[in-house]
Amino acid sequence: MSPTATASRPTTKASAASATVPGYAGKLLRVNLSTGKIWTQPWAEHMREYVGGVGLGAKILYEEVGPKVHWDHPDNRLILATGPLAGLPVWGTGGLSVITRGAQTNGATSTQANGFFGAALKYSGYDAIIVQGQAKKLSYLYINDDVVEVRDASHLKGKDTWETQEALELEHGLSGHRLSVYSIGPAGESLVRFAAIQGDYGHVASKNGCGAVMGKKKLKAVCIVRGTKALTPHDPRGLVQAADDIAHDLKTDPAASTLYRWGTLPGVTNLYKLGALPIKNYTTNLTTVDMSTWEPAKLRNGFDHRGHQCNACGMHHCHIQVIRNGPKAGELVDEPEYEGWSGAGWTIGATDQQGISWLNTRLDRACLDVNEFGWVCGWVMECMEKGYLTEKQVGFKLGWGDIEGANRLIQMISHRQGFGDLLAEGVKRASEKIGGEAAKCAVYTIKGASPRGHDHRGRWEEMLDTCTSSNGTMESANPTHQTEFGQPGRINPFNGEEVAKLVGGILGRKHFEDSLGGCIFTFRSRIEMLARALSAATGWTYTMPEALRLGRRTAAILRAFNLRCGIGTDLEYPSARYGSRPVDGPAKDHNIMDQWEHMVDTWYATVGYDRKTGKPTRETLKKLGLDWLARDLWRK
Amino acid sequence: MAQIARDSLTAQIEVTTWVTKHVGGDGSGSKLFTEAFAPAETVRQVLRRFTARHPELDAALWSPDHTELGEHIEVVINDAVLGVTHELDSPLKDSDRITLLGQFMGG
Numbered sequence: 001m002s003p004t005a006t007a008s009r010p011t012t013k014a015s016a017a018s019a020t021v022p023g024y025a026g027k028l029l030r031v032n033l034s035t036g037k038i039w040t041q042p043w044a045e046h047m048r049e050y051v052g053g054v055g056l057g058a059k060i061l062y063e064e065v066g067p068k069v070h071w072d073h074p075d076n077r078l079i080l081a082t083g084p085l086a087g088l089p090v091w092g093t094g095g096l097s098v099i100t101r102g103a104q105t106n107g108a109t110s111t112q113a114n115g116f117f118g119a120a121l122k123y124s125g126y127d128a129i130i131v132q133g134q135a136k137k138l139s140y141l142y143i144n145d146d147v148v149e150v151r152d153a154s155h156l157k158g159k160d161t162w163e164t165q166e167a168l169e170l171e172h173g174l175s176g177h178r179l180s181v182y183s184i185g186p187a188g189e190s191l192v193r194f195a196a197i198q199g200d201y202g203h204v205a206s207k208n209g210c211g212a213v214m215g216k217k218k219l220k221a222v223c224i225v226r227g228t229k230a231l232t233p234h235d236p237r238g239l240v241q242a243a244d245d246i247a248h249d250l251k252t253d254p255a256a257s258t259l260y261r262w263g264t265l266p267g268v269t270n271l272y273k274l275g276a277l278p279i280k281n282y283t284t285n286l287t288t289v290d291m292s293t294w295e296p297a298k299l300r301n302g303f304d305h306r307g308h309q310c311n312a313c314g315m316h317h318c319h320i321q322v323i324r325n326g327p328k329a330g331e332l333v334d335e336p337e338y339e340g341w342s343g344a345g346w347t348i349g350a351t352d353q354q355g356i357s358w359l360n361t362r363l364d365r366a367c368l369d370v371n372e373f374g375w376v377c378g379w380v381m382e383c384m385e386k387g388y389l390t391e392k393q394v395g396f397k398l399g400w401g402d403i404e405g406a407n408r409l410i411q412m413i414s415h416r417q418g419f420g421d422l423l424a425e426g427v428k429r430a431s432e433k434i435g436g437e438a439a440k441c442a443v444y445t446i447k448g449a450s451p452r453g454h455d456h457r458g459r460w461e462e463m464l465d466t467c468t469s470s471n472g473t474m475e476s477a478n479p480t481h482q483t484e485f486g487q488p489g490r491i492n493p494f495n496g497e498e499v500a501k502l503v504g505g506i507l508g509r510k511h512f513e514d515s516l517g518g519c520i521f522t523f524r525s526r527i528e529m530l531a532r533a534l535s536a537a538t539g540w541t542y543t544m545p546e547a548l549r550l551g552r553r554t555a556a557i558l559r560a561f562n563l564r565c566g567i568g569t570d571l572e573y574p575s576a577r578y579g580s581r582p583v584d585g586p587a588k589d590h591n592i593m594d595q596w597e598h599m600v601d602t603w604y605a606t607v608g609y610d611r612k613t614g615k616p617t618r619e620t621l622k623k624l625g626l627d628w629l630a631r632d633l634w635r636k
Numbered sequence: 637m638a639q640i641a642r643d644s645l646t647a648q649i650e651v652t653t654w655v656t657k658h659v660g661g662d663g664s665g666s667k668l669f670t671e672a673f674a675p676a677e678t679v680r681q682v683l684r685r686f687t688a689r690h691p692e693l694d695a696a697l698w699s700p701d702h703t704e705l706g707e708h709i710e711v712v713i714n715d716a717v718l719g720v721t722h723e724l725d726s727p728l729k730d731s732d733r734i735t736l737l738g739q740f741m742g743g
Binding site: 254269491494590 | 652653654662663664665666696699704705706707708709710712715716717718719720735737738739740
């Protein structure tokens with residue numbers, strides 16, 4: 001347990017940098033696991049344009065990870081970044097953005113989680129951690145203000161993420177908000193391509209196999225003692241006013257208030273009515289289950305629960321709960337998000353709420369992305385039902401809704417045992433390997449990114465977004481107050497042109513949000529308010545149009561990174577099942593592939609990218625202030 | 637005479653989840669209403685008459701000038717989102733079902 005390295009004390013120059021820009025720590029923490037070297041780097045240059053989080057991470061990824069540095073190469077960077085609002089009194093500001101070259105697409109990744117990590121990191125004096133290299137043995141990173149050490153983690157080998165956090169809490173005599181831990185479970189150690197990074201009991205940076213990148217680096221966990229450094233906003237009174245306005249908006253806005261009260265629980269009943277709840281691996285959109293039992297109040301009241309809020313958050317969103325009855329009675333679990341109910345439930349034909357809640361936490365503990373697991377497990381279940389996979393191949397019989405069987409699959413995947421070794425590659429690669437009729441049943445993007453846990457055949461904007469995005473998941477995400485920047489309040493969801501214009505029109509909003517160090521849910525407010533909070537924090541004036549422009553800069557950099565990695569327009573399609581016509585339910589008469597090419601054309605025109613090459617045009621890059629990128633992308 | 641004609645046709649209006657708060661509910665479940673209408677009356681006319689009796693819903697459903705729908709409540713006609721089989725000015729048929737569904741944010 002002896003430390004292998006310690007960070008140098010911050011230099012006078014670094015301290016000066018942090019003092020010049022309020023709201024920031026002003027330093028980046030660099031860790032080379034191959035050499036054990038740890039150092040800090042002052043960060044002030046270009047701070048205003050890159051903001052933080054994914055904005056900062058995209059720039060570092062582009063500059064430091066070349067096309068030959070694949071996801072599993074030691075020179076790949078694992079960037080754990082937060083932003084200027086983290087640690088400040090705005091709701092949900094413990095945010096973490098993970099940026100890396102991910103294992104599923106072998107391209108850019110930006111995926112977010114919350115809890116306390118971002119705040120703890122800022123209080124320790126850092127805006128981001130950039131990890132490179134590969135440790136010789138399983139290690140964890142310990143941060144306590146200026147003391148930064150890479151420590152032996154052999155005693156944590158094989159532990160799941162909750163066990164890892166408990167062990168580190170015990171080891172350091174700290175718990176709760178005093179210690180933030182983000183770690184990988186056995187799936188990350190086994191380099192499962194859809195391994196996630198889980199932290200603070202139930203928060204997951206889940207997309208594009210970022211946990212596999214961490215596993216390849218032999219980094220079991222990052223553990224941060226809540227630091228002691230002060231963060232001073234430029235205009236404390238203005239910041240509190242903006243924070244209050246955001247909170248008031250979340251409480252009272254018709255749409256956001258449901259998030260305030262129930263988090264994402266209403267998703268199940270709402271999406272079902274729209275034909276966008278994925279049931280049994282996209283084989284149906286109908287159920288005989290009484291959907292009134294899935295309304296948020298009934299879902300939550302079915303458990304003994306208590307709030308489990310993130311840093312400075314006043315939402316009634318995250319909860320820890322105890323399973324009340326059934327074989328798992330008494331077990332502590334985190335309340336599933338909508339995507340948990342979907343991926344660990346409806347997608348695999350399970351409707352037992354106690355069982356799904358338990359299975360969802362098993363996924364978190366193993367560190368598997370719940371979305372991709374749903375597509376993998378649902379695919380196996382369907383293929384076994386139809387005889388495309390046999391009991392002999394899989395190792396046991398697995399039918400729809402089998403919670404115990406699904407958990408057995410989790411263990412097989414997490415440890416790459418038997419058929420689990422193939423499934424650990426994700427449903428795209430597994431189904432391509434099996435081939436035949438089985439291949440036609442798999443839900444994935446040709447690029448390799450996992451669709452989120454909706455049935456996108458009833459939610460076309462998300463299918464288009466997932467297939468065209470450059471971050472390993474959705475890039476524009478749900479339209480939120482889109483009228484604020486000139487988009488229509490509602491569209492015909494099955495009119496491809498309207499859908500594409502909306503998805504392209506809101507590009508940039510989410511990247512801006514993800515640059516701030518907060519939460520996607522508490523930032524479901526108006527961009528104007530977020531820009532006002534950022535202005536008060538930093539002393540720089542940000543406007544709503546500029547916020548969108550900054551987000552679009554990030555999108556362009558991630559796109560350029562992917563193009564350099566060989567991920568181009570030829571991969572921007574859904575798999576056969578993902579893009580199929582629904583057989584029943586509210587979306588059954590609508591076939592997205594009838595309009596696909598026109599949708600993609602329209603999207604390209606809207607975002608200002610070249611349809612043939614996939615590159616942002618010179619004009620677009622000039623407008624975004626990315627002349628340096630234009631020179632890179634368009635040089636002869 | 638108009639009253640007789642209106643009573644001869646009815647549409648069911650289902651108000652769901654958090655939208656029920658605007659019609660005397662607790663923000664969960666759903667509340668059902670039966671609305672009589674005259675032949676050739678449109679989605680807009682029926683909804684305007686219905687929301688006139690529920691001022692909070694009126695404010696939440698419509699834009700401030702009442703010419704368009706606001707952006708946070710989905711209007712679903714017989715399982716199809718508005719814009720697919722019906723526009724606001726499409727006539728309703730007897731026994732049509734209108735669902736007011738709160739917009740879902742999140743993942």
